[in-house]
Amino acid sequence: DGGITQSPKYLFRKEGQNVTLSCEQNLNHDAMYWYRQDPGQGLRLIYYSQIVNDFQKGDIAEGYSVSREKKESFPLTVTSAQKNPTAFYLCASSIYGGAFSTTDTQYFGPGTRLTVL
Amino acid sequence: QQQVKQSPQSLIVQKGGISIINCAYENTAFDYFPWYQQFPGKGPALLIAIRPDVSEKKEGRFTISFNKSAKQFSLHIMDSQPGDSATYFCAALYSSASKIIFGSGTRLSIRP
Numbered sequence: 264d265g266g267i268t269q270s271p272k273y274l275f276r277k278e279g280q281n282v283t284l285s286c287e288q289n290l291n292h293d294a295m296y297w298y299r300q301d302p303g304q305g306l307r308l309i310y311y312s313q314i315v316n317d318f319q320k321g322d323i324a325e326g327y328s329v330s331r332e333k334k335e336s337f338p339l340t341v342t343s344a345q346k347n348p349t350a351f352y353l354c355a356s357s358i359y360g361g362a363f364s365t366t367d368t369q370y371f372g373p374g375t376r377l378t379v380l
Numbered sequence: 381q382q383q384v385k386q387s388p389q390s391l392i393v394q395k396g397g398i399s400i401i402n403c404a405y406e407n408t409a410f411d412y413f414p415w416y417q418q419f420p421g422k423g424p425a426l427l428i429a430i431r432p433d434v435s436e437k438k439e440g441r442f443t444i445s446f447n448k449s450a451k452q453f454s455l456h457i458m459d460s461q462p463g464d465s466a467t468y469f470c471a472a473l474y475s476s477a478s479k480i481i482f483g484s485g486t487r488l489s490i491r492p
Contacts, residue, residue, distance in 0.1 A: 267423075305384070305469055305482030306424070319478070353423050364475055371423030 266290065267372035269354050274377045276341075276348075284339045284375045286354030295337035296355040296369060299323060306353060312337055341377065348379045384472045386483030394491050399457040401486045403470035406451065410481075412473035415444065415455050417466050418485075424469060428455070460490045 267288045276282045288295065294313050298306040308321030312331040326345025331337050337356075341348045355369040385404045393399045403413075412431060416424035430437045430444040430453065437444045443456040457464055470483040 272421075303389070303484060305386070305471070305484050307482070308480065311478070355423070368426050371425065373421070374423050 267354060267356055267370060269352075269372040269375050271375060272373065274375055276377070276379050278379055279343045281343060282341050282348075282377065284341065284352055284354075284377070286337045286339065286372060288335050288337075288354075288356045288370075288372075290356055290358075290370065291334070292356035292358050292370075293334070294357045294359060294367070295331065296357075297321075297327070297329065297337070297339045298353040298355065300351040300353055300374070309339065309352075348377060351376050384470060384481045384483045386470050386486060388486060389484070390487040390489070392489045392491060393460045395460060395462060397460050397490075399455075399460045399464065399488055399490070401455045401468050401470070401488070402452065403454065403472075403483050404450075404452045405472050405481075407472070407474065408451070409474050409477070410472040411475055413444070413446065413453050414471050414473070415442075416469045416471065416482075418469065419466050427468070457488075460488075462490045462492050464488060465490050 270285045296311040297309040307323050310329040312318035328340045353374045354372040357367045357369045359367045414429035415427045417427045418424040428439050428442050441458045446453045467485045467487050469485050473480045
């Protein structure tokens with residue numbers, strides 16, 4: 264059963280703590296992405312990776328970090344430097360390494376809702 | 381300008397009616413315009429997409445109308461069904477700059 268897995272579905276953390284969100288895909292996709300979704304707003308790109316051991320900042324990378332040590336995994340760390348971390352976080356992947364190609368489709372995971380108390 | 385403005389914010393349509401969601405953009409460099417459907421607690425899924433050299437694209441009950449001169453595009457859902465109740469996002473892709481900009485979303489409710 265192929266797809267994108269994000270865990271956990273709900274995550275609670277105290278203010279000032281770093282937290283890592285998991286994203287795994289078994290679709291053999293080259294590119295992976297992290298988005299943030301806030302109520303009443305569209306998705307905003309945090310980071311993306313076109314290939315293992317390489318990643319690029321998106322529009323709102325400040326306060327976040329990522330790694331891409333394996334093709335199937337792209338974890339996101341929300342650091343204490345992120346001013347307003349409470350949000351719904353979505354991971355996505357696409358087949359080609361050329362991220363944002365018009366011939367490529369991004370497939371999204373089910374998301375992780377992070378609440379910082 | 382990188383914004384994509386989406387309207388309305390919410391929409392209620394009777395079953396069997398036509399749902400229409402509109403988006404407008406400024407940057408003429410955008411070269412791909414997808415629409416995503418998102419159910420509560422789930423990630424978005426690609427519904428239909430169009431390139432700017434095409435004025436209309438239809439897939440089943442879903443149609444995108446694209447007006448390049450007005451820099452506007454819209455999603456039409458014909459014969460709307462309760463199962464279509466979801467949040468819909470338009471987006472604009474600027475592939476050479478690795479940019480994708482999403483609209484703010486429209487929450488669609490289809491009344492039985």
